[in-house]
Amino acid sequence: MLHTVSGPGSAGHVGSTAAAPLVAYRIMLRARLLDDKFAALSRAGKIHGGVFLGRGQEALSVAVGVSLDKSDVFAPLIRDAAGRLAFGEPLIDAVRTYLGSALGPMRGRDGNVHRGYPREGLLPMISHLGAMVSVVNGVLFARRMKGITGCVGVACLGEGATSTGAFHEALNQAAVEKLPLILVVANNQFAYSTPNSRQFACASLADKAVGYGVESHSVDGTDFAGCLETLSSAVNRARTGHGPQLVVANLLRLCGHGEHDDAHYIPTEIKNSPLGRDCLKVAEKFLLEHNYVGADMFIGWRNEAIREIEAAVAQVLREAAPDPFAEEWTAISSKYLMEGHAS
């Protein structure tokens, strides 16, 4: 059983090219600014329903995304704007889904974080926590059956979701089938308001790995370089035939559960602890210290991202809303089996 632990400062340059951390940082930045925009739109009453942000979790999330190839499978969860962008989700998809545009991937049928393209390997989550993991297994299982090799699948979860039966069944299933699944747990100390003390009793969630017979990796989720390194190595282990990998990252969400939530229940001590570091700032510090870039670049990238986001929002706000009269109002694809009579 392999178990790696990566903490602050343990990583140097990572990725296939020396520019990889820069790429990752710029995606984190875009994700953060995109989230900020959604928060603003939400306050302005422009978004129907919940708004779920990944603030504080971008380092982990982006590390997942940049570690994957386009031909891999990715089931992001609610705090994975960064991972999605890194995996290749067009930024405008997020905007369209949040604003309910008829042109978005979900065409107004589902909203906010429930978006994706199953056939392209970006699985759109259902809300039931843990439920996406076995679906990733299924995709990987099918690819193996079809003789496709070398691809991996990531499922992201919060620590709260590890309490679901679905998580357990799926991780065990992946272990039995020796699937190249990387299960990434963002332990942000709270599930909505519920602290870890009411969620689990093990010392570390990575301790679960041995009970499934899978490899595990622990990482400080605020540590940009550590996340890149850990995910790259976990993905690599899975890709090279070492079976499922459990990655546990410790961090804090630097926002409410959703934008309706002020997260008053998070104690100041935790916020002020190393867990409460802002991974974006950590990343900037890392890039500066390792001479990837000069401080002057950050502001330019930021402005560029803001322009991109504003343009997308401006465009989508002009797009048509879904039209109930144009809906087919059927949930099945086999037209000949549609019910004509129920009402």
Next chain:
Amino acid sequence: MLHTVSGPGSAGHVGSTAAAPLVAYRIMLRARLLDDKFAALSRAGKIHGGVFLGRGQEALSVAVGVSLDKSDVFAPLIRDAAGRLAFGEPLIDAVRTYLGSALGPMRGRDGNVHRGYPREGLLPMISHLGAMVSVVNGVLFARRMKGITGCVGVACLGEGATSTGAFHEALNQAAVEKLPLILVVANNQFAYSTPNSRQFACASLADKAVGYGVESHSVDGTDFAGCLETLSSAVNRARTGHGPQLVVANLLRLCGHGEHDDAHYIPTEIKNSPLGRDCLKVAEKFLLEHNYVGADMFIGWRNEAIREIEAAVAQVLREAAPDPFAEEWTAISSKYLMEGHAS
């Protein structure tokens, strides 16, 4: 995290009195003979539906039963005739349930291994594997809330049931609540026909304990003394406030999944391995070697048990079957809320 491993020969005298192994043995013997009788009745066409035996698992099962007090909670599973008898279930209850007597605890509504008295702490299983564990938690939780202290609860499972989400959620719940739950897993190498290689991928199921933050115990389930010692110690740990205990016993069922099954899928090598030892024989050897008893006693006890069983069967065969006209045909207890109209 406490982890104990007990193997053949590691145990001496156990239990609160020196006679404890004798008591346990005689219950095992009764359970074995009772199971044999059910097998015979089944072959004779006297039993409707499935017949599930505990052959080969009596040492583990009886160890559970003798480790518990009457005021504890016990959720046996399908192979626990011995544990039930030890816990105090009247032998005639088993006969009545298998033969569908109207006088049995289930009054013909449910059969075979689905019997119990919830209020007396003997929980009647539903078939869905894993589902009883959280119910035991609930009983223990309620007792604590009511200020009742010092009692424990056992839930028995096969290794196959560890793959259910229900098992996972409940064990985690018990760990979070620090309940005095002892979860006993009889790893008999097969779930129906499914071998362990298709069920889980960890080296030992006891490895799961650390991932829940609970203590674990491993034991050779064919080893009579080892089982008594391990269960006694696990129950004791739970009773003295050390939280949930996971007990994993390795053994083999020496019969089919049910009496309809010839278990042809169990390879001869496994049958001939130490796992295939008959725990009843092991117990007899142990009792003789440690001078608990002379060999002449066994036959007397056997005859006594057979007489008891035959008497019970003869009596129950004369008892009335349930009468559909006397049934109330309602599933709710609040008479005033019964539906008068549905049909």
Next chain:
Amino acid sequence: MSITYLEAIREAQAHALRDDPRVFIYGQDVGAFGGAFKATKNLAREFPGRVLDSPISEDAMVGLAVGAAIEGLRPIIEMQFADFSTVGFNQIVNQAATLFWRTQVSCPITVRLPFGGTSGSGPFHSQSLEAIYAHYPGLIVLTPATVEDAYSMLLAAVAIDDPVIFCEHKLLYYHLKSEKLPSEALPVGKARIAREGRDLTIVTYSAMVHEALAAAAELATEGWEIEVVDLRSIKPLDTDTVIASVARTGRLLCVGEAWPWGGVTAEVVARVTAEGYGLLDAPPQRLNAKDTPVPYHPNLWAAHRPTSRSVAAAARNLLRT
């Protein structure tokens, strides 16, 4: 003073906790946080040790409740959304619902399901699952439509010796208000005439009662007198009150927010036609949501569920038959 549907639910739980030491509440975030909807606000503080956060383990949540009920307690389980009860489903329908029938030991648990559509909630935070639970033997399924009923029926639910699925409609949580909590109430199992009329009976429940009342008000301006029956409890279902109403009006329209196949509206029609066939002057009709998941976008959502408008239109059609 004025009290909302949601506050009534909170008050009923406070009342139950205060009056009955056997009551406790268990669910995700119900403790210090007071629940996703604040239905347990301050209760953890007022009743220490009796309002507890659970892990995200719906199966084990219900299982624990059943065990506690066996020990004589009266657990209230809050599902964060009705939609998530699908992962606690087995313990509800196979463990809780069968316990009394199997063992003669009753199972007094209350499972609170915040249910029904609200704009922008989408397919997994909007479901109406009452028919699913009502199909199983052994469960009581309550669907209060008013602040008063939310209060009195939740108190009743806790007192009932059988497992109760308490369907509280999220759309009513904040905007439905009443002057005060009731001191008396219709018994559980009795339907209520929410509005009297003699031309047509609309049978419905929960949030749809308000759409039906609005439709009735609209139709009143056209000279029609519509009777609205609020079922309150869909299992047991008060067929007598329904049939008595149909006897007065001769016309039946059943309205539900759930999916169209099966469900409450089919059951009501089947009962009325079996037992009150001669009373009908026209074919009984149904109006349900569309047969797709509940859409996220407000435009789609509004077209997916029945509204006062579509109810009025269906009623008009039926009045003309």
Next chain:
Amino acid sequence: MSITYLEAIREAQAHALRDDPRVFIYGQDVGAFGGAFKATKNLAREFPGRVLDSPISEDAMVGLAVGAAIEGLRPIIEMQFADFSTVGFNQIVNQAATLFWRTQVSCPITVRLPFGGTSGSGPFHSQSLEAIYAHYPGLIVLTPATVEDAYSMLLAAVAIDDPVIFCEHKLLYYHLKSEKLPSEALPVGKARIAREGRDLTIVTYSAMVHEALAAAAELATEGWEIEVVDLRSIKPLDTDTVIASVARTGRLLCVGEAWPWGGVTAEVVARVTAEGYGLLDAPPQRLNAKDTPVPYHPNLWAAHRPTSRSVAAAARNLLRT
């Protein structure tokens, strides 16, 4: 040669595996062992690597199937008993059933549910859950009553691009026999007139078709001509064929083995009264199982479900109205 309902199911799976490389089977003990009922006997040997034992993880079994379907495969999931699908419920109704509607990617999975009562099986190995699944949008629910339909409809199920709940009745497994497998079949979604008559229509499905036919035979000796409609598929439900039959007979009795609240019989009655009201000469009636779990003891079991006797009695009553 003669082939049973169970063998037909095995043959259909063999056929599907042979003809379509996208097909695989996943379920507990379906591999070398051939399944608890032997519905996959020898298939693991004949189709290496395509018939696989799963862990006891119904949720993950269905989840895996959905993922494989996304990749273009056509998984068949065997639930060991329909009753255990309650723990895979969420993945069926929320993952599989919503996928196409959410994403326009279809979800061609077949979930085989060995269902229905058999003597001595008790409350957890006897359930009829067709109405539960039919209530959810996005699922096709098939209920073959004959050897021929078991075969052809299972083949059809695998070919259908949507998730299919395939309800195969355990009581029919061994004793229902046919001379040979069909080469042609009614399309899925079409009901079948299992027996023609002009005095009364019995609408039913699955094992109850045989009880209805026996009742019809009995009533024939009394001079009554009973028409029996076998629904075959309960979602979609072929209302046209039902109404056409009622148009001929004027009388409707719906019979189901499931629990009485809601369900197929309520849906059929509600449709017929809404659309074919004028065709009825008497109030439509229903006959279902009793509203309790399915009892273990044969005496109780026989009284719990409708039988040819109780069907005949209900028909006689209705004929007299």
